[in-house]
Amino acid sequence: MTETLVKTKIPILQFDSLNVIYNEGEPNQVHALKDVSGEIHEGEFISIIGPSGCGKSTMLHTLDGLLQPTSGTIFVNGSPVHGPDGDRAMVFQDFALMPWQTVYQNVEFGLRLAGKKGSEIHDKVMHYIKLVGLDGFEQKYPHQLSGGMKQRVGIARGFAVEPKVLLMDEPFSAIDEQTREIMQEEVLKIMLHEKKTVIFITHSIDEAVFLSSRIFLMSVRPGQIVEEVKIDIPYPRTLETKLLPEYQEYKQIIWDHLKGEVRRQYRRGEA
Numbered sequence: 063m064t065e066t067l068v069k070t071k072i073p074i075l076q077f078d079s080l081n082v083i084y085n086e087g088e089p090n091q092v093h094a095l096k097d098v099s100g101e102i103h104e105g106e107f108i109s110i111i112g113p114s115g116c117g118k119s120t121m122l123h124t125l126d127g128l129l130q131p132t133s134g135t136i137f138v139n140g141s142p143v144h145g146p147d148g149d150r151a152m153v154f155q156d157f158a159l160m161p162w163q164t165v166y167q168n169v170e171f172g173l174r175l176a177g178k179k180g181s182e183i184h185d186k187v188m189h190y191i192k193l194v195g196l197d198g199f200e201q202k203y204p205h206q207l208s209g210g211m212k213q214r215v216g217i218a219r220g221f222a223v224e225p226k227v228l229l230m231d232e233p234f235s236a237i238d239e240q241t242r243e244i245m246q247e248e249v250l251k252i253m254l255h256e257k258k259t260v261i262f263i264t265h266s267i268d269e270a271v272f273l274s275s276r277i278f279l280m281s282v283r284p285g286q287i288v289e290e291v292k293i294d295i296p297y298p299r300t301l302e303t304k305l306l307p308e309y310q311e312y313k314q315i316i317w318d319h320l321k322g323e324v325r326r327q328y329r330r331g332e333a
């Protein structure tokens with residue numbers, strides 16, 4: 063593990079016995095998260111992997127503060143929090159762009175909210191637009207962009223506010239394979255150089271092993287973290303990392319877990 067991943071004493075994010083029950087007490091009640099606890103330290107890259115519908119997005123939204131848990135507590139730097147703040151920013155699966163605003167305005171939005179002004183805003187907006195390969199598209203509107211480009215705007219917007227913790231819900235799912243690999247490397251670069259902490263949902267085992275310092279494996283619903291797998295491969299990682307025997311072993315561990323959980327889902331008639 064590199065120096066940036068050396069653990070500090072107080073976790074940047076800690077969550078204790080989180081439960082999320084949708085429509086509690088109603089016939090359509092769904093127990094989405096059950097007694098989920100964990101600690102995330104500065105500089106970690108955490109991926110969450112689990113079968114479809116197990117509560118991954120619910121967990122991310124809860125950790126961001128967008129969703130209030132039915133019970134349990136979230137701590138940022140040791141203090142309990144009860145809603146969103148500037149320390150955590152979310153990159154959504156469905157982009158969540160404002161269609162009436164240009165690429166530039168979408169990326170600048172969070173910075174204005176944070177009270178930033180003038181050239182500081184401009185420099186940051188342009189830096190992150192360039193980083194995701196969208197320079198030249200600043201004045202375009204979302205409807206003029208492909209799905210992959212829209213997703214890159216969403217990623218630039220998340221990065222631009224420079225949060226301590228970036229929460230990403232399948233951020234690369236709409237991006238073509240080539241851009242996806244570039245974005246994976248870019249996210250890792252940012253994480254290592256700027257000591258960012260990332261929590262990341264993906265359905266791709268390969269992506270999770272490539273990016274993560276630790277992977278949370280979730281059970282079928284009600285979602286629980288049933289195992290944490292530390293990926294002990296040093297950063298920076300390159301395409302050659304994928305040729306290491308341990309890389310393949312990690313992939314097999316994750317795959318065996320997922321297969322087991324999906325089988326459980328089938329047996330319960332939910333898949």
Ligand SMILES: Nc1ncnc2c1ncn2[C@@H]1O[C@H](COP(=O)(O)OP(=O)(O)OP(=O)(O)O)[C@@H](O)[C@H]1O
Nearest residue numbers: 084085092094113114115116117118119120121283
């Ligand atoms: N607002 C809501 N109201 C009621 N039920 C919900 C709500 N949001 C999610 N659910 C249910 O909670 C469970 C967990 O959903 P969630 O989206 O967190 O799972 P997920 O693991 O992210 O799914 P996927 O892998 O398909 O993206 C699912 O059964 C889902 O139908």
